[in-house]
Amino acid sequence: MEFEGRSAVVAGGAGGLGGATVRRLAAGGVGVVVLDPQGDRADALVAELGGRARVVVGDSNDDDAVAAAVSAAQDLGVFSIAVSATGVVIPSPRLVDGDGAPMPKDVLLANLELHVLGPFNLARLCAAAFAANTPDADGQRGVIVQTASISAFDAQSTMVPYAAAKGAVASMILPMARDLAPFGVRVCAIAPGAIATPRLSTPRIQQALMGDIVFPKRLGKADEYAMLAEAIIRNPYLNAEVIRLDGAARLSAEFGGRPAPRA
Template sequence: MLVAGGGSGLGLASARLLRDRGARVAALDLDKGGWDGLFAEADVADEAAVAHAFDALEAEIGVIRVLLNTTGIGHSGLSIGPDRKVTASGFRRTMEVNTLGSFILAQTLAERLTAADADSSGERGVIVNTSSIVAFEGQIGTAAYAAAKGGINAMTLPLAREFARYGIRVVTIAPGIFETPMFSGARGPMIDWLREQVVFPSRPGDAVEFAEMVAHIIANRMMNGTVLRLDGAYRVPVGRHDWWVD
């Protein structure tokens, strides 16, 4: 199994949980972070770098049949006006990492699995991408991130339909607010307010709860071609303009 973004946050928690349950897990990221197992460095938006990483990791653990992609970056702020923060270059990079990177990883794995043996049920592998509930309810200041995550949602079904003839499933998880290093380290009125909005349980999610969802998707073969919200009934509100003003 390969966890892209396995150096920290949701990816790291998933890599650890699945390894503890007997999977042979490798991580791919720009930084090894807290991961203490097999690792390859690559920018997921770089097709050649991803292919090289797959080659190196498969030489160690054999055919990779499960891919979890939790990589992602943000580019937030107002898009117009005197306090504008969003730039075309920042928007482009967000799309490259989040959307194009998800496609490159999925394409690379699926191409390799077409030549692999299927199991007794005809399955060759599983691809789990990570989106966000912001793709459904983007608040003020999240146009770039929402667009990039929305692209992941939109490719889920067409890829699942295309890869079905090879026995490869494609599922996307759209998490809400989770206690990752990025979120836990953030400060300010917006972050404090967001913490109070999860309906039940009335707290941000734990990364292990995300990992448990990944494990279930891998095991449940009827999960395919869909986007699953994992958010404690949280719905993203409109937000406020002044949150993005220095």
């Protein structure tokens, strides 16, 4: 899909992955709406980018916030791109702790709300808006980029709720692409490994995460996620794929031989 005259909504657009994606899309001429609950950070990013960006304070689970973001994007161009870059690892214990107590069920519910319901809600509402677009030469009306995780495939101990949620994201991509094919809407997901964002700021955590990375032997960069998002959007033959972005990492059972530490 060509960028000229297009607009996008990036959920989580004030964060590390989302912010890099917002910058890359804006640099390519896309009008971008930053949908994020962190209004101050979103305002600072939009001020940096100038007139081709807008802020909507809210999250993807809020129908009104998504509707406002879609409306703002339609004012910036032909609204054709939705990127869900929301989410953090919500700390969780083992399924049963050393004293035999089960993990609270609320930990799973919190992960599902953040990592599954939000991206699903953004996709359904944005796809409905895309359906009214005039198709391009390939019949495209829109593109949705979701964010899974390598934890969907080889998560470590203490990661059951997060892995379940990210696994759900990975599993929804093919049927979502099939559902939306009649409308000319493509759907892909990026499954990042350890990406250097402010949430992975401590040297101890960064060093431990590098243990499972093969090459390049470093953490990923947020702009490398954004580069892949751009490639997905631009390439009309990419559809229904979940693409790992991880330096060939395959996670070991334990984080450095012990349960994963939390930032």
